[in-house]
Structures are given as structure tokens and as C-alpha cells.
Amino acid sequence: xxxxxxxxxFSGSVRDRAVLLTRWLTRSNFAVFPGPSDDLAAAAASPLxxxxxxxxxxxxxxxxxxxxxxxxxxxxxxxxxxxxxxxxEALVLRIQLARPENTLxxxxxxxxLFTMHGTTMIFLFVTPLLSGFGNYFVPLLIGARDMAFPxxxxxxxxxxxxxxxxxxxxxxxSAVPQGGWFAYVPLTGREFSPEAGMDFWTLGLLxxxxxxTAGAINFIVTIFKLRAPGMALSRMPLFVWNxxxxxxxxxxxxxxxxxxxxxxxxxxxxxxxxxxSTAGGNPLLWQHLFWIFGHPDVYxxxxxxxxxVSTIVPVFSRHTMVGYLxxxxxxxxxxIFSFGVWVHHMFATGLPPLALSIFSAASxxxxxxxGLQVIAWxxxxxxxxxxxxxxxxxxxxxxxxxxLGGLTGVMVAALPFDWQVTDSYxxxxxxxxxxxxxxxxxxxxxFYYWLPKMTGRLLDERLGxxxxxxxxxxxxxxxxxxxxxxxxxxxxxxYTYPAGMGLDGLxxxxxxxxxxxxxxxxxxxxxxxxxxxxxxxxxxxxxxxNTLEWAxxxxxPPYNFATIPTVYSRDPLWDRQSERTTIAEPEALxxxxxxxxxxxxxxxxxxxxxxxxxxxxxxxxxxxxxGALFLGALAGSLALAIIGAVTLFLGISGWLWPAERPx
Amino acid sequence: MRVLVRGGxxxxxxxxxxxxxxxxxxxxxxGMLLLIATEATxxxxxxxxxxxxxxxxxxGWPPAGMKRPELSLPxxxxxxxxxxxxxxxxxxxxVRAGNVGRLRLGLALALVMGGAFLxxxxxxxxxxxxxxxxxxxxxxxxxxxxxxxxxxxxxxxMNAVLQLRAALGHFGxxxxxxxxxxxxxxxxxxxxxxxxxxxxxLGPYLIGRAT
Numbered sequence: 001x002x003x004x005x006x007x008x009x010f011s012g013s014v015r016d017r018a019v020l021l022t023r024w025l026t027r028s029n030f031a032v033f034p035g036p037s038d039d040l041a042a043a044a045a046s047p048l049x050x051x052x053x054x055x056x057x058x059x060x061x062x063x064x065x066x067x068x069x070x071x072x073x074x075x076x077x078x079x080x081x082x083x084x085x086x087x088x089e090a091l092v093l094r095i096q097l098a099r100p101e102n103t104l105x106x107x108x109x110x111x112x113l114f115t116m117h118g119t120t121m122i123f124l125f126v127t128p129l130l131s132g133f134g135n136y137f138v139p140l141l142i143g144a145r146d147m148a149f150p151x152x153x154x155x156x157x158x159x160x161x162x163x164x165x166x167x168x169x170x171x172x173x174s175a176v177p178q179g180g181w182f183a184y185v186p187l188t189g190r191e192f193s194p195e196a197g198m199d200f201w202t203l204g205l206l207x208x209x210x211x212x213t214a215g216a217i218n219f220i221v222t223i224f225k226l227r228a229p230g231m232a233l234s235r236m237p238l239f240v241w242n243x244x245x246x247x248x249x250x251x252x253x254x255x256x257x258x259x260x261x262x263x264x265x266x267x268x269x270x271x272x273x274x275x276x277s278t279a280g281g282n283p284l285l286w287q288h289l290f291w292i293f294g295h296p297d298v299y300x301x302x303x304x305x306x307x308x309v310s311t312i313v314p315v316f317s318r319h320t321m322v323g324y325l326x327x328x329x330x331x332x333x334x335x336i337f338s339f340g341v342w343v344h345h346m347f348a349t350g351l352p353p354l355a356l357s358i359f360s361a362a363s364x365x366x367x368x369x370x371g372l373q374v375i376a377w378x379x380x381x382x383x384x385x386x387x388x389x390x391x392x393x394x395x396x397x398x399x400x401x402x403x404l405g406g407l408t409g410v411m412v413a414a415l416p417f418d419w420q421v422t423d424s425y426x427x428x429x430x431x432x433x434x435x436x437x438x439x440x441x442x443x444x445x446x447f448y449y450w451l452p453k454m455t456g457r458l459l460d461e462r463l464g465x466x467x468x469x470x471x472x473x474x475x476x477x478x479x480x481x482x483x484x485x486x487x488x489x490x491x492x493x494x495y496t497y498p499a500g501m502g503l504d505g506l507x508x509x510x511x512x513x514x515x516x517x518x519x520x521x522x523x524x525x526x527x528x529x530x531x532x533x534x535x536x537x538x539x540x541x542x543x544x545x546n547t548l549e550w551a552x553x554x555x556x557p558p559y560n561f562a563t564i565p566t567v568y569s570r571d572p573l574w575d576r577q578s579e580r581t582t583i584a585e586p587e588a589l590x591x592x593x594x595x596x597x598x599x600x601x602x603x604x605x606x607x608x609x610x611x612x613x614x615x616x617x618x619x620x621x622x623x624x625x626x627g628a629l630f631l632g633a634l635a636g637s638l639a640l641a642i643i644g645a646v647t648l649f650l651g652i653s654g655w656l657w658p659a660e661r662p663x
Numbered sequence: 664m665r666v667l668v669r670g671g672x673x674x675x676x677x678x679x680x681x682x683x684x685x686x687x688x689x690x691x692x693x694g695m696l697l698l699i700a701t702e703a704t705x706x707x708x709x710x711x712x713x714x715x716x717x718x719x720x721x722x723g724w725p726p727a728g729m730k731r732p733e734l735s736l737p738x739x740x741x742x743x744x745x746x747x748x749x750x751x752x753x754x755x756x757x758v759r760a761g762n763v764g765r766l767r768l769g770l771a772l773a774l775v776m777g778g779a780f781l782x783x784x785x786x787x788x789x790x791x792x793x794x795x796x797x798x799x800x801x802x803x804x805x806x807x808x809x810x811x812x813x814x815x816x817x818x819x820x821m822n823a824v825l826q827l828r829a830a831l832g833h834f835g836x837x838x839x840x841x842x843x844x845x846x847x848x849x850x851x852x853x854x855x856x857x858x859x860x861x862x863x864x865l866g867p868y869l870i871g872r873a874t
Binding site for chain 1 (some may be wrong): 688690694697698700701702704705708712716717719720783795796797798799800801802803805806820825828833841
């Protein structure tokens with residue numbers, strides 16, 4: 001308890017500041033943290049720990065594993081596959097638009113491709129891939145051995161991959177959704193979209209929503225309960241803060257998509273009239289419901305990426321994050337604001353001017369916390385000593401692109417301007433700057449930063465620089481001209497345009513840029529494949545970073561930490577005082593138990609050694625039975641739905657049945 | 664008692680397996696709380712849609728020509744559903760005191776009351792003069808009450824599983840977490856009904872209408 005009192009006493013930012021000031025003055029911004037397994041007892045225990053935590057080395061182990069690192073890796077790999085698919089769709093669209101009155105695609109195919117491009121990138125790529133980083137790194141960053149609900153975590157992944165396959169199977173059924181990623185009624189209702197494409201879309205998203213919700217609950221409980229002792233909320237890494245606020249946004253935003261999609265599907269299949277203006281319904285309700293989800297979703301995509309930036313900036317600036325508290329609070333504020341701005345997607349729908357003005361003001365207000373974060377990053381870079389490695393290049397690129405996207409964001413938040421450019425390529429340019437520039441660039445930075453931890457090998461720096469240069473130049477070539485094309489009046493989602501309207505050159509440039517961008521991504525894939533075998537060995541902490549994931553080996557052992565660390569500051573690995581303490585592993589082993597430490601929500605005082613469930617076949621089983629339910633709904637097959645419901649009940653019962661005899 | 668190799672953790676950190684934890688500490692309890700938060704949002708959005716379409720309809724809500732909902736059956740149902748939380752609480756307190764018999768009796772009582780609520784809802788449906796296909800009001804009436812009914816059904820299934828596990832001797836004074844967690848869900852399903860009753864059943868009587 002004496003030591004615990006010491007941890008408590010070390011709360012003051014005064015002390016933090018003094019330490020940092022000293023380091024700054026002495027030009028040694030970081031201290032060397034003792035390597036992993038420095039504790040002899042723990043080292044002796046680690047083969048036994050490995051035995052407890054490792055999945056079976058066969059197919060059964062592959063399908064039943066609940067290791068958050070394997071699940072996280074699967075999310076990232078699957079998300080990247082969808083990124084490539086959505087990218088190929090985008091390239092086909094760009095080839096079609098490369099010259100006027102092109103006939104490569106007919107209008108219907110064009111509609112299918114832009115619908116699937118948007119749906120894939122938003123729902124199947126960015127969100128799950130960022131969840132993958134969260135899955136892999138949140139337990140490592142907070143010094144835990146797994147997520148709070150490891151089996152739920154596995155279920156989330158299986159549902160995600162099945163729902164993705166579900167939506168993409170629409171290509172096999174030749175019934176690809178055509179309604180755009182926000183699927184406005186009445187276009188997507190039964191009358192105007194009688195074919196099954198929209199059913200794939202609505203049911204697929206309902207299916208996927210289960211995964212997102214399960215993930216959100218898991219993240220919140222993990223972050224609240226499983227932080228290492230001493231990691232009070234005020235010492236939590238900013239990436240974890242951002243995953244936390246994102247999870248809350250998911251928790252309250254996804255229901256709106258669920259309600260919207262379910263109501264649309266009911267309208268389409270059993271003939272209810274929710275969106276039918278001839279029978280008391282209202283199509284505008286769809287837009288409200290969709291954007292009450294859709295706008296927070298923009299931040300669900302963006303906030304984890306902001307967390308990645310706040311992770312990379314201090315490490316490569318060799319300086320602790322400036323304005324930590326402000327950055328954390330800005331994330332919280334942004335997420336709260338994001339629930340109050342959805343109508344800015346509906347400025348052109350004829351709502352009352354007062355409502356529009358309020359939402360316009362709210363939308364501009366959201367730039368305040370965003371600007372605050374940008375300033376904090378720039379100041380951190382300014383006072384630090386930047387090291388221009390590839391992860392930092394992507395973050396620098398992000399800062400430029402996000403600034404541009406943010407500026408056009410404030411422009412389209414202004415009503416008269418929005419009325420001018422709504423549904424034009426200006427809007428396409430704006431949201432690609434904030435989503436691709438704001439989210440995908442940090443994701444690539446995180447690839448270069450964190451893949452060494454995951455694979456044990458560094459990515460090649462030279463290829464990384466080429467990768468970044470091609471992506472940055474290609475991105476700007478592809479999307480900057482869209483601002484101009486939009487101002488000139490080129491409407492989005494139109495499969496072609498006539499020659500001689502000033503759009504020919506711009507569109508050709510955009511297509512060239514898109515291919516350069518794709519080439520950059522191709523080089524990234526080559527870099528990963530090459531470095532996987534021939535890359536320099538990363539070691540535990542190649543970047544001499546500040547957070548706990550670097551205090552274990554690369555790749556981390558199945559149990560993450562042989563000893564659970566104790567945390568004394570925001571930068572535990574730059575802090576000499578952070579020594580690791582340990583739980584008596586040999587005893588845990590004797591009991592044959594997988595355990596991690598649960599702690600109190602606010603100040604992370606240890607509460608109990610929590611049992612962590614073992615690998616289980618039930619998550620995959622439950623995901624399959626839910627899949628059967630949705631397939632039954634899609635095919636209108638009652639038999640299939642009943643099979644799904646019964647197996648679902650059996651699966652959940654098997655899952656929740658206690659594994660051990662009562663004490 | 665845990666043996667600590669080197670400082671850091673207080674020696675008295677307890678060990679917990681499934682079902683043995685106190686509600687406020689257990690991740691499962693937190694998980695249920697968050698599930699309830701997201702489910703409550705779904706209900707809030709459905710009820711908002713009901714209010715939105717009502718305001719937009721222009722001919723009253725339910726629309727002109729449709730009767731206001733009959734109240735006697737739903738009010739009996741309300742008493743049963745909200746009342747069923749009492750044996751749930753009683754059962755939970757029972758198992759905490761080590762009385763598994765009280766747990767099983769309380770669960771059974773709650774199951775019967777919840778089941779009766781569903782029966783009354785089915786009876787009410789059979790008397791209705793409209794279907795989900797009649798108009799948007801009809802659609803939302805059935806969607807909201809039906810979705811709630813589905814939640815009651817799920818709560819009943821959970822209750823039955825707990826009953827089975829109680830019969831197999833899974834619960835006792837120090838093993839009651841599952842009861843607390845299901846109890847939380849049970850009370851949530853009742854609480855949501857208060858809002859549905861207020862907006863869908865009582866609302867049309869409180870707010871003037873066109874006809």
C-alpha cells in the first residue's frame with residue numbers, strides 16, 4: 001500500500017511539467033525504459049503463460065481464438081481488402097469519367113459502383129479497420145491482457161466479415177444496390193427500386209450494425225475497467241481517449257441507422273408506409289434518421305484517426321503532447337457537437353430558415369475543437385525535435401489535407417454557399433479531403449508506425465517515402481480539381497458529362513491523380529510483403545516511444561505482458577519512475593486460469609483479478625446463425641429464418657453456460 | 664491471498680470468476696448497462712419518428728377516421744409488466760441472502776406476469792381495426808409495440824434460462840451476477856413501456872385532434 005500511496009501522490013501536472021522542462025533543457029527528452037521480461041520470475045513463468053493464452057495451433061484454434069491481437073489483425077486485413085475493392089470501384093468510375101460522353105459504363109452500372117464504393121469505404125473499410133487498430137492496441141496501450149469481452153470481440157469480427165460478404169454477394173446475384181450510400185427514399189423504396197439490391201444493402205447494414213454495437217460496448221467496458229493500475233483517466237493515451245469517445249458515438253448513433261434501415265426494409269417487404277407520403281408517411285424522416293446516424297458517423301471515422309495523429313506526433317516530435325487535457329476534451333466536445341449538426345446534410349430540403357440557421361451555426365462551431373487540436377499538434381511539433389520518418393510524413397500530409405478539408409467544411413456550413421454547391425463535385429472534394437485526407441492518411445501513418453509491433457519487422461523507409469509522395473501528389477491531383485469542377489456546376493453521381501463545358505481537362509487530371517494514388521497504395525502493399533520477410537528487425541521499441549505497447553516484445557506474446565505494468569504518468573516509457581510490478585503468475589497458472597487486472601473507472605485502482613474467458617467456438621457459431629437469419633429475411637425463406645433463430649438461441653445458451661463447476 | 668513478486672498491487676485484490684462479482688464491479692453489468700443505453704436510443708428514435716409523422720400528418724394522430732387506442736387492456740398489461748419487476752427484485756434479494764427457493768419462486772412469478780402481458784398484447788392486436796399496411800400510423804403502432812413485445816419475449820427467455828440454471832444449482836449467495844444483469848434488462852423493458860404507454864396510448868387523449 002505504501003507504493004500505491006506514492007502513485008497517488010504523483011498526480012500533479014506541476015511535477016510533470018518540472019520533469020519535462022528539465023528534459024527539454026538537458027535535450028534528453030526521454031528516458032530508457034527497462035526491456036520486457038526484466039523480471040526473472042515473470043520470465044520463468046512466460047512459457048507457462050504462453051501455454052495458458054495461446055490458441056490451439058490447428059483449424060479449431062484458428063476459428064475459436066479470442067486473442068484481441070489476432071482479431072485486430074483480422075479486422076485490419078479484412079478492412080484493407082475492402083479498401084482495395086472500394087478503390088477498384090473508384091478507379092473504374094474514374095476511367096468512365098476520364099473523357100466526356102464515355103461509354104465504358106452504362107448509367108445503371110455507374111450507380112451500382114458509386115453506391116458500393118461509398119458503402120464499402122464508409123462501412124466496410126474505415127470504421128472496421130480503425131476498430132482493428134483499437135482491438136489490437138487498446139489492451140496493449142492500457143496494459144491489459146485482452147478486451148473485457150474477448151468472445152464478444154470474436155463475434156464482432158465474424159459478423160463484420162459475414163455482413164461484408166453478404167453485401168458483396170449482391171454482385172453474384174446481379175442485384176447490386178444503386179441508391180447511393182445514403183439511400184434516399186423514395187428512390188430506394190419498393191416502387192422505384194423493385195429489384196433486390198436495396199435489400200442486400202439494408203439487411204447488410206443491419207447485420208453489420210450488430211458488430212459495431214458489440215465493438216462499442218466492448219471498447220467502453222475495456223477502457224473503463226481494464227486499465228493498468230495508476231492509469232487514471234487523466235493519464236490515458238490520447239488514442240484510447242479517442243476510441244472511447246468514438247465508442248460512445250457508435251453506441252448512440254448506430255441505433256439511428258438501425259431504425260432507418262429496418263423501417264425501410266419493412267416498407268419494402270411487408271408494405272408498411274413509414275416513408276410513403278401517400279399514406280401518412282414522410283420521406284424526409286429517412287433523411288433525418290439517416291443523418292442523425294450519418295453525421296456522428298463522420299466523426300466515428302475521424303476521431304480514431306485523430307487519436308492516431310495524437311499518438312504519432314509526440315513520438316516523432318520527441319516531446320510529450322502539448323495541451324493533452326485540451327486535446328482530450330476537444331475530442332469529447334467534438335463528439336457531443338456531432339450529434340447536433342445532422343441537418344447540414346439537408347440544407348437544400350426546404351426546412352424552416354430558423355432551423356437551418358441553428359444547424360449552420362452548430363456546424364461552424366464544430367471547427368473550434370478541431371482547430372484546437374490542430375494547434376496542439378503544431379505546437380508539439382514546434383517545441384519538439386521532429387524526426388522525419390514515414391509515419392510522421394503521413395501525419396504532416398494529414399495536417400495539410402485536413403486543414404483544406406476543414407476550410408471547405410466551414411464554407412459548406414454557410415447556407416448560401418451550400419445551396420450553390422450542394423450535390424456538386426465541390427461536396428465530393430470536401431468530404432474526400434476530410435475522410436481520405438483526415439482519416440486514411442493517419443491510417444497509413446499508423447501502418448508504418450504500428451505494423452513493426454505487429455510483425456516484428458520495420459517497413460522500408462525508402463519505399464515508404466515513395467508511397468507517401470505518390471499518395472500525397474495523387475490525392476491532390478485527384479481531388480483538388482473537383483472543387484473547381486463543382487463550382488463550375490458538375491453534378492455528383494452523374495455517369496458522364498458533355499464535352500466543351502470546361503470539365504474535360506479537370507476530369508482527366510482527376511483520373512490521372514486517382515491512378516497515381518492507387519500506385520502509391522500498390523507500393524505500400526509491396527512494401528508490406530517485402531518487409532514481412534526482409535525488413536529490419538524492429539525490436540521491442542524501434543521508435544523509442546512513450547506508450548505501453550512498446551514495453552513488450554514485437555510481436556507481443558499471446559498474454560501481452562508477463563507482468564502487468566504500473567503507470568505513473570502520461571508517458572510511462574519516458575518516465576523513469578514507471579517500474580513494472582507483477583502479479584504472481586505461477587499461482588495463476590497453478591489455478592489454470594487466464595486472468596487480467598480490473599481497476600476502478602476514474603483513477604484505475606486495482607479492484608480484482610478478472611477471469612478472461614478461454615477460446616470458444618460459440619462466437620463463430622452465433623455469427624453464422626445470425627447470418628442464416630438475415631439470409632432468411634433476404635430470401636423470404638421462413639425455414640431458413642427459423643433455423644437461424646433456433647441455432648442462435650442454442651448458440652447463446654452454449655456461450656453463456658458457465659464453463660466451470662460452481663464453487 | 665495473492666503473493667506479489669514486487670510491490671504495486673495491494674495484496675487484497677480479490678479474484679473473480681463468472682457470476683461471483685458484485686454488480687458495480689463486473690464488466691458484464693457494465694456491458695448490460697451499455698446495451699440498454701443503445702437499445703433505449705432505438706426506442707427513443709422510434710417514438711420520435713411516431714411524433715414526427717404525427718406532427719407532419721396534418722389530420723391528427725391517429726389520422727382522421729381512425730379511433731384512439733382502447734385503454735382498458737393496455738392498462739391491465741401495464742400493471743402486469745411493471746408489477747413483474749417486484750418479484751424480480753424480490754428474487755434477486757433472495758438469492759443474495761442465499762435463498763434459492765425464493766429466487767425460483769420470484770423468477771416464476773415474473774415469468775407468468777410477463778407472459779400475461781404478451782398474451783394481453785396479442786389479444787389487443789386481434790381486436791385492432793387496422794393493420795401495419797393500413798397507413799403510416801398503423802405501421803408505427805405495430806412496429807413500436809411489436810418491437811417492445813419482442814424485448815419482453817427475450818426477457819422471458821432469459822428468465823426461463825435463469826430458472827433452469829437455478830434448478831441446476833448454479834446460483835447462491837455469492838453467485839448472483841447473472842440474476843442482477845438480467846434483472847437490469849427486465850426493469851429496462853418495463854421502463855420503456857411507460858414511454859410507449861404515454862405517447863402511443865395516452866397521447867391521443869391528451870392532445871386535441873382534428874375529428
